[in-house]
Amino acid sequence: MLSVDALVGFIAVIETGSFTAAAERIGQTPSGVSRTISRLEKQLGTALITRTTRRLDLTEEGKWLLLRAREILTELQRTEEQLRTRLAQPTGLVRVNAATPVLDYLVAPLMTEFLDRYPLVRLELISGETVIDLIEERADIAIRIGPLADSTLNARRLGTSRLSLLASPTYLKRHGIPREVADLREHRLLGFTAPTSLNTWPLAQNDIDGLPVEPVIGTSSGGTLLHLAVAGAGVVCLADFMTRSEIAAGRLLPILETVTLPWSQPVWAVFYKQGALAPRVSALVEFLVERLTGKLLDD
Known part of the structure; x- marks a missing residue:
């Protein structure tokens, strides 16, 4: 040659x-x-x-x-x-993977502003309720909530979101308002099929922080849990970022607020970084840090 x-x-x-x-x-x-x-x-x-x-x-x-x-x-x-x-100038396709509620409530509302700022970037927003391998799924960024177990990933913290216990007015009218933690035994609890750690609620029991619950209805999707709770199916524990509008509209009501522990879940943008991060990926990561930290989330 x-x-x-x-x-x-x-x-x-x-x-x-x-x-x-x-x-x-x-x-x-x-x-x-x-x-x-x-x-x-x-x-x-x-x-x-x-x-x-x-x-x-x-x-x-x-x-x-x-x-x-x-x-x-x-x-x-x-x-x-x-x-x-x-x-x-950032150019090209960025693939983002996150759970459906994260895409719906955190990412999607900001994407018009992002594309106005970076008009040469294209986006694919891919929902997934389980932790994925970024390389296998060809994802550039994943938005993850909770502790990070994969040490091979680079991560930027976007903020935190507090957990709250909630139920709809319809449900509470039919089943009563729980006044103390023990009352939950008489209520229908909604939770996750996996991971089971998500079914440990921010309540103290016998001087131990965290109450493991056994859901009457389990699902892999936080969005599905939200819809179930609004429809009056039971009591749910979800992050504030996805329940604020429902609380403001009166479709969900906080319960057991005085005994709920101040637990917050960290929210991360995670990515593989080998050498310099591609400008199109770096642009989105920095944009999310700018727009979410201390604004949409509770720091």
């Missing part, structure tokens, strides 16, 4: 008219330039330059190669310029 350095040396010799002048242009010795041209001719199996004591002339093959070499170097220069422009 022809090397770029050989083509640069070849063009320099022809344009300057001598090996000495070509060497000065490209920062080599005249003998080094001569060896480069000789190796190039040997590699191609043909003479490119006819050398005399007074001048250098191109053979027909040399004339053809000169045209192609200039085209190749021009294209390489154009490619480099385009890449520098691309790196200077």
